[in-house]
Amino acid sequence: MSETNPLIFAQITDIHIGHYFNPQEAASNLRWALREIGQIEPQPACILATADLVSGGTEAELEEYARLAADSPVPIYALPANHDLWGEQDTGAWERLVGPLRCSVDLPGLRVVLVDDVSRRRDQPVHNNEGWGAWLSPEKMAWVDEQLSTAPAAKLVAQHVPILPIADSFHNAWADSNASEVLDLYRRHNIAALITGHWHRNNEWKVAGVRIINTGALCGWQYDGIPPHHCFPTRPGYRLFAYDNEALRTFWRDGSYWTSPPSFPDPQVTLEWIGPVHTGGPRPQVQPVEVYANCTLVAKAFSVETEIAEVAWSAVRGQWQRATLAYQGLWSEWKVELDMDRLRGMGEQTLWVRATRADGQIAYDAFMLAVELPHRRFHALRQNTFHGGKRPLN
Numbered sequence: 001m002s003e004t005n006p007l008i009f010a011q012i013t014d015i016h017i018g019h020y021f022n023p024q025e026a027a028s029n030l031r032w033a034l035r036e037i038g039q040i041e042p043q044p045a046c047i048l049a050t051a052d053l054v055s056g057g058t059e060a061e062l063e064e065y066a067r068l069a070a071d072s073p074v075p076i077y078a079l080p081a082n083h084d085l086w087g088e089q090d091t092g093a094w095e096r097l098v099g100p101l102r103c104s105v106d107l108p109g110l111r112v113v114l115v116d117d118v119s120r121r122r123d124q125p126v127h128n129n130e131g132w133g134a135w136l137s138p139e140k141m142a143w144v145d146e147q148l149s150t151a152p153a154a155k156l157v158a159q160h161v162p163i164l165p166i167a168d169s170f171h172n173a174w175a176d177s178n179a180s181e182v183l184d185l186y187r188r189h190n191i192a193a194l195i196t197g198h199w200h201r202n203n204e205w206k207v208a209g210v211r212i213i214n215t216g217a218l219c220g221w222q223y224d225g226i227p228p229h230h231c232f233p234t235r236p237g238y239r240l241f242a243y244d245n246e247a248l249r250t251f252w253r254d255g256s257y258w259t260s261p262p263s264f265p266d267p268q269v270t271l272e273w274i275g276p277v278h279t280g281g282p283r284p285q286v287q288p289v290e291v292y293a294n295c296t297l298v299a300k301a302f303s304v305e306t307e308i309a310e311v312a313w314s315a316v317r318g319q320w321q322r323a324t325l326a327y328q329g330l331w332s333e334w335k336v337e338l339d340m341d342r343l344r345g346m347g348e349q350t351l352w353v354r355a356t357r358a359d360g361q362i363a364y365d366a367f368m369l370a371v372e373l374p375h376r377r378f379h380a381l382r383q384n385t386f387h388g389g390k391r392p393l394n
């Protein structure tokens with residue numbers, strides 16, 4: 001391992017094989033990710049699977065996951081969470097079909113500790129998912145401490161749920177738990193990062209001195225709790241890591257760029273950081289609207305009590321032009337005639353819309369515009385179909 005030849009490994013998470021989201025899509029996404037990871041050069045040393053591999057936690061679902069995972073040319077090390085365990089009386093099916101509940105993996109220059117942070121908390125307040133929550137029992141704390149203490153090199157921890165402070169507690173499954181002690185343990189061992197899933201979104205934070213890298217769902221869905229579907233489609237993907245003793249670098253490989261079989265025909269770009277702020281995602285894919293002729297732009301604005309005084313648009317920095325009010329009801333609608341004589345030669349532009357309220361408050365929206373660009377190649381958004389799913393899933 002060196003700066004020019006770093007350790008490469010991958011992470012998949014929240015695959016949700018099973019009947020809750022979209023069974024066919026979950027399985028095909030896993031197949032795609034494993035095939036593509038297997039074709040990356042240099043080949044990743046391993047894949048870390050950070051739980052919610054299945055949805056109902058039944059033996060049949062775990063069997064399906066194991067059958068699909070068996071095709072991976074790269075070794076997979078997995079940890080379970082509630083969705084992987086709550087369908088059976090005990091953890092026997094997981095241990096027989098997937099592996100141990102927690103383990104350490106020594107990669108060149110890096111020990112990865114995978115710990116099952118989600119379990120039934122019968123002795124704790126029930127706050128979500130019928131008593132399941134994130135916590136590390138004294139026994140698990142001692143085991144993690146031992147694994148980190150005896151690591152021959154740098155250390156990384158993988159678990160399911162990120163540990164994020166909110167108000168005077170911690171977010172979601174770590175609320176009313178021993179999150180502070182766990183963070184303290186990780187900080188004392190100076191781990192390179194804590195990598196997690198569960199949120200079905202990408203993000204990165206520094207919490208109490210611990211770098212937490214969260215990875216979006218391979219299933220391509222995010223639970224939002226809103227009927228009738230209780231979730232909405234997101235772009236699936238997996239994460240790559242490169243570690244070179246100096247730095248742990250990471251990249252979200254977006255599933256909307258996939259091909260089957262994997263051939264990497266298209267480039268991917270992701271705007272990930274703006275200063276210290278991670279831009280999140282997976283986001284809707286940016287597909288510029290191509291403009292070849294005069295057309296009408298319609299913007300809609302909404303404000304309660306204080307009226308919208310003006311809506312303006314701009315494709316050139318600092319040059320705002322007023323839109324015309326076309327409808328005033330519960331919301332207002334504003335129109336602009338886009339004139340090709342003014343747009344011609346602009347190429348790719350960000351089209352801005354700005355609404356100014358009578359009290360000076362401002363709202364913005366923006367979209368990509370491509371004016372008369374030859375030979376542009378656009379990705380088609382995958383057609384997601386929904387087959388059900390009403391259980392809380394994260």
Ligand SMILES: [Fe+2]
Pocket residue numbers: 052081160197198199393394
């Ligand atoms: Fe989860």
Ligand SMILES: [Fe+2]
Pocket residue numbers: 014016052198199200217393394
């Ligand atoms: Fe999940």
